[in-house]
Amino acid sequence: MAENNVENLKKIREAVSQDLLGGRIDLLLGWEKGHYWWQSRPLFARTEEDLEKLTWDSFCAINLSRYLLDELKDFQKVGVLVKGCDARAFNRLLQDNMVVRDRVTLYGLPCPGMLDYDRLAEVAEAAPEGIIEQNGKVTIKTADGEKSADRDDLLADKCRDCIYPDPVVYDQLLLSPVGKKEAPEKFTAIEKLEEMSAEERYSYWEKELSRCLRCYACRQACPFCSCRECFVEQQNPRWQGRAYQASENFMFHLVRAYHGAGRCIDCGECERACPVDIPLQELNRKLTKDINQLYGDYEAGLDAELEPPLLTYRPDDPAAFSEK
Amino acid sequence: MSTAVNETSAGKEPLIVSFCCNWCSYAGGDLAGTSRMSYPANVKVIRVPCSGRINPMFILRAFQRGADGVLVAGCHPGDCHYSTGNYHGRRRLSAFKRLVEFAGFEPERFEVRWISSSEGDKFAEEMTAMTNKIKALGPNRKMRDARWQKIT
Numbered sequence: 001m002a003e004n005n006v007e008n009l010k011k012i013r014e015a016v017s018q019d020l021l022g023g024r025i026d027l028l029l030g031w032e033k034g035h036y037w038w039q040s041r042p043l044f045a046r047t048e049e050d051l052e053k054l055t056w057d058s059f060c061a062i063n064l065s066r067y068l069l070d071e072l073k074d075f076q077k078v079g080v081l082v083k084g085c086d087a088r089a090f091n092r093l094l095q096d097n098m099v100v101r102d103r104v105t106l107y108g109l110p111c112p113g114m115l116d117y118d119r120l121a122e123v124a125e126a127a128p129e130g131i132i133e134q135n136g137k138v139t140i141k142t143a144d145g146e147k148s149a150d151r152d153d154l155l156a157d158k159c160r161d162c163i164y165p166d167p168v169v170y171d172q173l174l175l176s177p178v179g180k181k182e183a184p185e186k187f188t189a190i191e192k193l194e195e196m197s198a199e200e201r202y203s204y205w206e207k208e209l210s211r212c213l214r215c216y217a218c219r220q221a222c223p224f225c226s227c228r229e230c231f232v233e234q235q236n237p238r239w240q241g242r243a244y245q246a247s248e249n250f251m252f253h254l255v256r257a258y259h260g261a262g263r264c265i266d267c268g269e270c271e272r273a274c275p276v277d278i279p280l281q282e283l284n285r286k287l288t289k290d291i292n293q294l295y296g297d298y299e300a301g302l303d304a305e306l307e308p309p310l311l312t313y314r315p316d317d318p319a320a321f322s323e324k
Numbered sequence: 325m326s327t328a329v330n331e332t333s334a335g336k337e338p339l340i341v342s343f344c345c346n347w348c349s350y351a352g353g354d355l356a357g358t359s360r361m362s363y364p365a366n367v368k369v370i371r372v373p374c375s376g377r378i379n380p381m382f383i384l385r386a387f388q389r390g391a392d393g394v395l396v397a398g399c400h401p402g403d404c405h406y407s408t409g410n411y412h413g414r415r416r417l418s419a420f421k422r423l424v425e426f427a428g429f430e431p432e433r434f435e436v437r438w439i440s441s442s443e444g445d446k447f448a449e450e451m452t453a454m455t456n457k458i459k460a461l462g463p464n465r466k467m468r469d470a471r472w473q474k475i476t
Binding site for chain 2 (some may be wrong): 052060087141160190193194198199200201202203204205211231240241245246247248250251253255259261262283287290291294309312313314315318319320321322323
């Protein structure tokens with residue numbers, strides 16, 4: 001993306017400024033550079049000056065569709081830049097009746113996958129100070145010199161398993177499509193866990209979840225967690241205790257994952273947002289794997305018209321318990 | 325109620341919480357009673373309108389506060405008083421059962437059974453079988469909330 005980055009950004013800015021300044025949208029959700037060069041944070045653009053901050057680089061991992069929940073309260077028409085995962089997230093919200101299709105303009109951005117600072121640092125074996133991208137290669141600049149690596153090896157975790165880099169829903173496609181990627185073995189980690197004994201699995205989760213700060217960033221970033229009142233904040237009944245102990249950690253994480261059963265679009269935002277690296281995707285994918293196996297293949301977010309598997313039934317459904 | 329739950333589990337006898345649907349399984353339990361069939365007193369029945377009413381948080385809460393096993397009992401598929409409640413319940417609880425097993429619970433700790441109102445004998449049998457299985461497994465310590473444990 002880097003070599004024609006400037007051109008791409010110009011194309012994007014042209015298209016959105018026409019709509020924003022022409023009054024077709026009141027607000028544009030995009031990305032701007034954050035405090036560090038390896039951060040791109042959400043941009044809420046309303047004026048021409050705001051649009052100058054717009055950026056499209058290899059660090060725009062944040063899913064913007066989720067911000068629609070708040071912004072649609074204040075603005076009549078909102079434009080959003082959507083990557084593959086953002087578009088599926090939009091379908092998720094649309095299916096949950098949390099957004100109105102007519103009030104949203106989607107600008108599709110086929111996405112080559114986003115890079116991860118930690119991966120850059122790991123490969124460079126020093127603190128990266130900048131990158132140059134060319135023909136699928138990334139040159140990482142550090143204080144000691146330069147190091148080159150394949151772009152694919154530097155992808156963020158959430159992008160590594162992505163098979164839909166092109167938006168599945170959009171009003172305008174601003175860049176040329178990347179094409180469908182090969183399906184990765186995304187259930188390997190889960191199969192490994194399934195082979196463990198119950199005791200081992202419990203200790204594994206007890207250890208992983210013990211890091212949880214209960215900051216609920218996973219929930220805030222997630223397109224399936226769109227309830228106006230979440231169970232963790234309910235006072236009566238107070239499902240989620242505030243104490244920092246295994247029991248409450250399990251309560252939160254099992255219920256959070258379960259609420260995404262058959263609805264999780266596998267965008268990996270929860271894991272990206274998690275400040276303590278809890279493998280939340282493993283819980284989400286376990287549910288996806290089982291539901292697909294029991295009730296037929298279903299990929300959430302691809303088609304807003306298809307009914308999610310837990311909202312429907314067939315009389316001859318199989319069950320996971322010995323009773324038929 | 326919470327105190328009672330706690331005291332039972334602190335002893336040697338296991339505690340089994342059984343969510344029974346009002347229309348079939350609870351009536352099945354009634355039939356077991358009026359027919360003088362016996363089943364272990366370890367089972368505490370909580371009546372719910374339908375097996376589709378079961379919120380997975382009920383089950384986790386039971387484990388937190390002292391249950392050693394949880395059994396959900398509902399009408400046979402096709403017999404639901406509300407036509408489709410148990411069909412939905414079957415999908416939801418199947419996914420949930422796999423999830424709690426994935427989190428490290430033994431598969432025996434959480435079960436689902438279909439018991440109709442005429443199956444008093446099945447009700448007694450299933451409750452006995454569940455109690456025996458949990459007795460063999462021993463007390464559940466997973467997800468137990470330490471604050472609800474009786475200090476002995």
